[in-house]
Amino acid sequence: MRTPILPTRILLLAGVAASVISTSAFAQQTDPEAEQDIAAQSPDVGDPPSSVGTGARDEDAIIVTARRRQETAQEVPLAISVVGGEHIDNTGAFNVGRLQQLTPTIQYTSSNPRNTTLQIRGIGAPFGLTNDGFDQGVGIYVDDIYYSRVASSTFDFLDVAQIEVLRGPQGTLYGKNTTAGAINITSRQPTFTFEGRAEASIGNLDFKQVKAAVSGPLSDTIAARFALSGTSRRGTIYNVANGSWVNEQDNLGFRGQLLYKPGGNLEVLLSGDYSRQNPECCGTVFVRTGATQRPLNRQYAALAAAQGYVTPSTNPFDRLTDVDAELSAGNKIGGVGLRVKWDVGPGTLTSVTAWRFWDWKPANDRDFTGLPITTLSQNPSQQNQYTQEFRYNYESRAFDFVLGAFGYTQTVRTQGTEQLGSAASRWLLNPGSSVPAGSAGCGPSASNQLACDPKVLAGTTAYNDIRLDNTSAALFGQFGWHVTDKLIIQPGFRVNYDKKEGLYERLVFDGQGNPVLFVNPVTGLPITDIRTAARRDNLTPQRIEPTFSDWNFSYDLNVNYKITPDVLVYATYAKSFKPGGINLNGVPNDAAGNPQTQVGAIRPESVNHYEVGVKSSFWNGLAIANLTAFRTDIADFQALVNSGAVSTTRGYLANAEKVRTQGVEAEFSIRPSDRFNAYASGAYTDAKYVKFTGAPCPPELSGGTAATAGQTSSAPGTPGGISPSSCDISGQVLPGVSKWSLSYGAEGNVQGRLFGQEGQFYLGVDGNYRSRFSSNPSPSAYTFIDGYALTNFRAGFRTDDGFNVFGWVRNAFDTHYFELLQVAPGSTGLIVGNPGDPRTYGLTIQKQF
Incomplete structure (x- = not known):
């Protein structure tokens, strides 16, 4: 177990920063008008009435920037959920993975930060091992800056004011095209009055978390804000192989901002952030075995018995593992951004310039057992990205529009090593x-x-050299025609160019350091030695240089009508796309060992999206009810295909013919008085492969003799049977998607006194439910995760001057559930899993000043 940075060091840094800014605050006189402008920009109002959130200061309407201008959430004619910063803090939702418990339309799975899947309504990214050669379908934006790596979703939120979850295609309003939706994170901005906040939490499993932020003026025209967050927690799985707890939390993050506001028409924000994770992660536990079509002597039970291997427990919720390879999930993300807003004439010109980096230093146990089968598996990566976005916003009584341009470059360099053991x-x-x-x-x-x-x-070892150069440029815009005071028609467009150039090279050497080849370099003849062939079958040498480039035009049309001042109805059609991609984990070889380069690139997804909705508020604005129905049809859906071999390829991308997701979403919140508030959000999502005829087969149809022309495959799980080369999974469900999901919460309070202080005693509950879902790209009887419900409680005391202390219990009923099930490579029938967190409890103290 690694030693995390102590929270006391973080608090010391916070104190130094506070003293610097507070000294400047008292030394400078501030501009009241500037203060008022900044307060208007910074929606730091806790959790106003919305579809998601309960808390103390939910009093004003939530101001969102989903359409690149400030308006209330109920005025936005699209499906959007808003989670306020206070609710994030009080429910322990400190990253996107936890956010899933508050917004039922998000699906989040992660076996480690790189191999993370983030989806909305069941679409967004291929489920399984991540490939750098495709684009994410869910965009993550922090203060207008696009985060291209989904690994960023595993980090702690830093000084967040609110999070907007936008559902459906967003390419006509956002810099990078996203077909499934966007997560728009707004951090708290620098202020021209001194303020600060601090939070400290302790809990079982040695949980420690601290957060702090200070903000204030450095001069009449410059304000600064500094924030930090640190989290550490003991792992939830005990590794009997080395006596350590694995799957820890060890996060540290910093954010600094400088705001320059010389006058009423110009605002410049310079920001920088750095976050790092360094846990001993990510281990799995034995879950079950399932019969495959390999001969019985090649399935898990016989293989384990032959080497005298016994798993430490067959009960996954004993939380025991014995993985013997090194585990690491070292992860660093950071960057610098410059946002300039300039009121020019009747509109506002915004420029967002950013550089971001991502360093990934992993180590995994790819055989999921305590045997030295795969003793080394690591693919460290380094990414650099540069983005430039320009937007011009204009509003009038008759019409409004947003016109933008976006440029993006990304380089990824990966150096991998894999080694087989004794x-x-x-x-x-x-x-x-x-x-x-x-x-x-x-x-x-x-x-x-x-x-x-x-x-x-x-000793057979593979060295991987993987490279990606990715370029994207776009023009986009949306126009709003106010036909009447009640009826608005909003067409939008996007013109996009994408280019990807890649390299995948794997060099393989035997235990004595000799190269493993298909062809003798001297004679030019094929190498048929059975030992060499055995090494090639398990670590295959290969070199490919896939490329992709294409132009795309997409558009949408939204019509919205206010039936009454409190009831808005809308309908949207969007013709969107997801850029094509390239395979950067290798592709299958033919019988002669030549890579099948025809599958090196994948086609763009073609998306047709339909949505209707109604947003309403009633009871003098104390209650909100929203309802959305949607359908998304995707042709050439980008999916992950596995070769079925242990290490021949780590899965490659292919196009499924057609996918469809449709459903209904409902949101309700109520605040009848200052003493009680509640919310509930529910989703019914029916997501399936309409047609996928060349899909990877599930484990029960894998591992047997390959079927030849005219042969009929054996029944699932027939030892020594005949296996199809691919499977038709048309009509089956998409992975990771629950048909039913629900999030809810409520909080009540009473006035009282504690230690002579006036305040409120309060009791809160929040929870979520997910129905059964598939945890494999091709549905398997062995990898469905049963539905589960999680319930959290909190109780505490708070004062009007910003003091808050509360105890909390998460997963209060200690529900046993899995976040992910994985099929071990090689068709042995071994199924391993990532169990969700057990019951945790602790105490949090917050102070705002």
Whole structure:
């Protein structure tokens, strides 16, 4: 277990920053008008009435910037959920993974920060191992800056004012095209009055978290804000192999901002941030085995018995593992941004310039067991991205518009190493037909001794060189025609160019350092030695240089009508796209060892999206009810295909013919008085493959003899059976998507006194429910995750001057559930899992001043 940076150091830094800014605050005189302008820009009002959120200061309407201008959430004619900063803090939703529990239309799965899938309404990114060669369908924006790496969603939120979750295509208003939606995060901005906030939490599992922020003027025209956050927690899985707790939390983040406001028509914000994670992560636990079509002596039970291997527990919620390879999830993300807003004539010109980096330093146990099969698996990456966005906003009584231009460049460099260990030969190679059926042993009569000789695979090493150069440019805009005071017609457009150039090169060497090749470089003849062939089958040398480039035009049309001042109805059609991509994890080889370069690139997704909705408020604005119905049809859906081999490829991208997601979403919130508030959000999502005929097969149809022309595949789970080369999963569900999901919360309070202080005693509850969902790209009987409900409680005391202390219990009923199930490579039938957090509890103290 690594030693995290102590929270006391963080608090010391916060104190130094506070003293610097407060000294400047008292030394300078501030401009009241500037203060008023800044306050208007900074929606730091806790959690106003909305679809998501309960808290103390939910009093004013939420101001959002979803349409690149300030308006209330109920005025925006699209499906949007807003979560306020106070609710984020009080419910412990300190990253996007936790945000899933508050907004039921988000689906989030992660086996480690890089291999993270973020979806809205069941679409967004291929489910499974991440490939750098495709675009995310869900955009993450922080203060107008696009974060291209989904790994950023695993970090702690830093000094967040609110989060807007926009559902559906957003390409006509946002810099990077996103087909599934966008998560728009607004941080608290610098202020021209001195203010600060601090929060400290402790809990079981050695949980410690501190957050702090200070803000104030440095002069009449310059204000600054500095924020930090640190989280540490003991792991939730015990590794009996080395006596450590794995799957820790060890996060540290900083953000600094300088605001320059020389006059009423210009505002310049310079920001910089840095976050790092360094936990011992990410381990899995044994869940079950399932019958595949491999011979019985090649399935998990026989393979384990042959080497005397016994898993530390067959109950996954004993939370025991014995993975023997190094585990690491070192992750660093940061950057610098410059946002300039200038009121020019009747409109506002905005420029957002940013540079961001991402460094990923992983180590994994790819065989998921305590045997030395794959002893080294790591693919560290370094990314740099540059973005430039220009927008011009104009508003009048008759019409309004947003016109923008966006440029994006990204480079990713990955250096991978994979190595097989001393148990690899007996686990991965067929010991020969002379071995009795049902045995995984190497008996003395075995004619094929490959599997009995550890030197065949032991020490075989692959070195990966993976590169991506990605360029994107776009013009986009949306026009609003106010036909009447009640009726608005809003067409939008986007013209986009994308270019991707890649390299995937894998060099393989045997245990003695000799290159593993398909062709003899001297004679030019194929190498047929069975030992070399065995090494090639498990770590395949390959070099490809895939490329993709294309222009796309997309558009949308929104019509919205105010039936009454409190009831808005709208309808949207969007013709959108997701850029094509390239395969950067390798592609299958043909029989002669030549890479199948025709699958090196994948086609763009073509999206047709339909949505209707109604937004209403009633009871003098004390209650809100919103309802949305949607349907999204996607042709050439980008999906992950696995080869079925252990390490031949780590999964490659392909196009499914057609996918459809449709459903209904409802949101309700109420605040009848200052003493009580509540909310509920629910979603019904029906997401499926309409047509996918070349899909990867689930484990129960994998591992057997490959079917030839005219042969019929064996029944699922038939040992030694005939397996199809691919499967038709048309009509089956998309992975990661629950048909039913629900989030809810309520809080009540009474006036009282504590230690002589006037304030409120309060009790709050929040929870969420997800119905059964698939945890494999192709649905399998072995990888469905049962539905579960999580319930959290909090109780505390707060004062009007910003003091708050409360105790909390999360997953109060200690529900056993999985966040993810994974199929171990090689069609052995082993299923491993990532169990969700057990019951946790603790105490939080907050102070605002």
